[in-house]
Amino acid sequence: MNYKDFPESDPRHHTIQIRQRFDELVTHLREDVDKIDDPKAQAMFETAAEVIGSLSTAFSHFEQQSEKAFKR
Numbered sequence: 001m002n003y004k005d006f007p008e009s010d011p012r013h014h015t016i017q018i019r020q021r022f023d024e025l026v027t028h029l030r031e032d033v034d035k036i037d038d039p040k041a042q043a044m045f046e047t048a049a050e051v052i053g054s055l056s057t058a059f060s061h062f063e064q065q066s067e068k069a070f071k072r
Contacts, residue, residue: 001063015059022056025049 003016029049033042061067 012063015063019056019059019063022052022059026053026056 001012001016003013006013006016008014026049029045029052033045033049036042036045
């Protein structure tokens with residue numbers, strides 16, 4: 001799905017873009033875990049990646065209307 005497939009007034013136009021940024025951030029956080037030595041910082045980065053990944057999943061569910069709460 002591409003955000004350009006939807007008019008700007010459609011929430012999916014925006015959720016797709018936000019989800020793409022979330023996914024880029026998750027990748028960045030996970031890559032950085034391997035670059036740092038501090039176990040507490042590693043845990044924080046991994047936790048942040050998990051939380052943001054969950055947000056990305058929620059946005060995806062909204063786009064696909066796969067959850068009962070998101071059905072139109």
